[in-house]
Amino acid sequence: MMEWLSQHLEQWALVWFGFLFWGSIFGATLLYIFEAGLLISLIGYGLGLLFGILAKNKGWSWIT
Amino acid sequence: MDYVNDNSIDLSIEAEREVARTFMGRIEWEMILIGLGQFTIWVVTWVLVVNAIIPLFLGFLIALFTACNAYLPSHAGQHGHLSGGRKNLQWLDFWVGQISVIPLAQSHDALKATHLKHHAHTNDPDNDPDFFHGNANSWLGAVRNVNVSYNDDGPAMKSIGKHMEEDPKFKAALEKGGAWTLLFYFVQIFMAILYPLETLLLWWIPKRVATSYLGVVFSYLPHSGLGSGRYKDTRFWTNKIPRFLNHSMQIHSMHHMYPRICHYDEAKAIQALKPYMIERGIPGAEHIPDKLRWNPVTYIKEVYYGR
Numbered sequence: 001m002m003e004w005l006s007q008h009l010e011q012w013a014l015v016w017f018g019f020l021f022w023g024s025i026f027g028a029t030l031l032y033i034f035e036a037g038l039l040i041s042l043i044g045y046g047l048g049l050l051f052g053i054l055a056k057n058k059g060w061s062w063i064t
Numbered sequence: 065m066d067y068v069n070d071n072s073i074d075l076s077i078e079a080e081r082e083v084a085r086t087f088m089g090r091i092e093w094e095m096i097l098i099g100l101g102q103f104t105i106w107v108v109t110w111v112l113v114v115n116a117i118i119p120l121f122l123g124f125l126i127a128l129f130t131a132c133n134a135y136l137p138s139h140a141g142q143h144g145h146l147s148g149g150r151k152n153l154q155w156l157d158f159w160v161g162q163i164s165v166i167p168l169a170q171s172h173d174a175l176k177a178t179h180l181k182h183h184a185h186t187n188d189p190d191n192d193p194d195f196f197h198g199n200a201n202s203w204l205g206a207v208r209n210v211n212v213s214y215n216d217d218g219p220a221m222k223s224i225g226k227h228m229e230e231d232p233k234f235k236a237a238l239e240k241g242g243a244w245t246l247l248f249y250f251v252q253i254f255m256a257i258l259y260p261l262e263t264l265l266l267w268w269i270p271k272r273v274a275t276s277y278l279g280v281v282f283s284y285l286p287h288s289g290l291g292s293g294r295y296k297d298t299r300f301w302t303n304k305i306p307r308f309l310n311h312s313m314q315i316h317s318m319h320h321m322y323p324r325i326c327h328y329d330e331a332k333a334i335q336a337l338k339p340y341m342i343e344r345g346i347p348g349a350e351h352i353p354d355k356l357r358w359n360p361v362t363y364i365k366e367v368y369y370g371r
Contacts, residue, residue: 013249021256021263028260059216062272064169064249 017064018052019045026051073339080340084322087333091148092140092326096156099137099146099164102130106167106266113262124265130167131270132277135175136311136327137164142176145326162244168271169248171241177234178220181227183323186297187287191227193220198283206288210279211272286316290347294321300348306360314361317346331356 009016027044034040055063073079106127113123140146141161147153162172178193185191187199196219197210213220228235256263286298298320307314318330321341325333334341334356341349351364 009246009249017249017253020253024256024260025264032261059218060212061215061218062211064252 012056014055014060014063015049015052018055019049021048022051022063023048075340075343080337083336083340084325084333087326087329087336088322088324089148090326090329091150091153091156092145092328094328095137095140095326096146096160098133099141099160102133102137103163103166106130110262110266113266114259120262120265123262124269127167127266127270128273131274134164134167134274135278135282137161138170138172138175139179140327141172142179143323145324149324166248167267168274169252169267171244171248173237174241174245177237177241178224181223181234183320185292186320187290187292191223193223193227194283194287195223196220197279198287199289200284203280203284206279206284207276210275210283281310281313282316285310286313286320295341295344295346298346300346300352300364302361302364304362306362308360314364315352315356317341317349321346331359 023045025044026047027041030036030040030044051063054060109118109123109126109130112118113120137146138161141157141164144154144157146156146160158172161176165172165175182192182194187195189195189199192198193213196213197206200206200209209219212218215221224238228238252263252267255267285301285303290297290299298317300314300317302314303310312327312330315330315334318325318334318337319327321337322333334352335354338349338352338354341352348364353359353361353364
């Protein structure tokens with residue numbers, strides 16, 4: 001299990017981090033600005049996912 | 065005083081070592097206090113912000129302060145200053161060091177391994193993991209470089225990869241530190257899901273600002289543009305800001321000359337070792353004031369540095 005997790009994260013750590021960490025932050029920021037609901041929050045996670053994919057392609061470990 | 069032409073002083077390497085040894089071996093309790101103290105303040109700040117007892121922006125300012133003071137105790141632990149070199153107290157070096165760098169989400173073991181390579185290969189472009197930010201073209205360049213150095217194909221990673229191939233102990237230390245790195249990865253995600261803006265402003269941004277600050281005062285200002293060699297790779301410098309706000313890195317030369325001397329003993333050690341520093345040609349040594357203890361070192365003749 002640990003080996004699988006380690007190998008998986010070697011490839012996808014930045015994408016997951018973008019999606020969950022930055023997605024949460026983007027979503028909370030959008031909610032703070034627009035005071036809206038679920039859709040805005042989902043947009044935040046979408047932006048986080050895109051940021052994570054971009055970070056993976058560019059090798060941007062600084063996002064973590 | 066003209067130390068170099070004063071024949072009454074034995075300037076041999078043996079005499080130098082004998083003087084230096086008198087400053088080694090104590091337990092640096094100040095760093096234990098700072099390490100555990102700043103971490104406690106950081107945790108309390110989290111609690112106060114999450115419970116809306118203090119505003120987030122105030123918590124952010126406090127977290128910036130604690131993050132900027134998080135590395136030095138780990139650094140002391142990396143050199144065995146927290147245990148004073150006593151084997152039965154080595155757990156202090158690790159645990160205080162590791163607890164102290166939690167606000168930076170870093171592994172003490174990994175920091176120690178790369179920092180010792182920095183000491184062994186200071187200013188060597190292929191082997192010094194700090195070379196890229198330590199030798200940037202400006203302090204702003206150092207800020208940029210220290211944050212991208214550890215990207216997947218970053219310059220620090222090239223030197224780290226090389227050491228991993230050549231040094232099994234270094235590789236083992238990084239693998240051991242990897243467990244902490246993984247832990248911080250998950251904890252940061254968990255905290256961001258629960259407290260997104262708090263995690264951004266109490267953890268992620270302070271850690272990036274602190275990393276940038278460290279890249280400038282620890283690496284760029286003391287080492288930039290100098291060559292390699294025990295007495296040639298670190299300068300005395302000033303940026304006109306009191307040294308107590310620069311982690312006393314103006315006198316970082318002492319640390320590279322004798323890393324076993326505790327941080328808080330460096331000023332008095334320099335006072336005793338100044339003739340040897342001048343004799344060995346350490347950059348800027350001839351201009352350092354005779355009295356350094358409690359001296360903010362906002363001025364060193366001809367050694368102003370920082371673009």
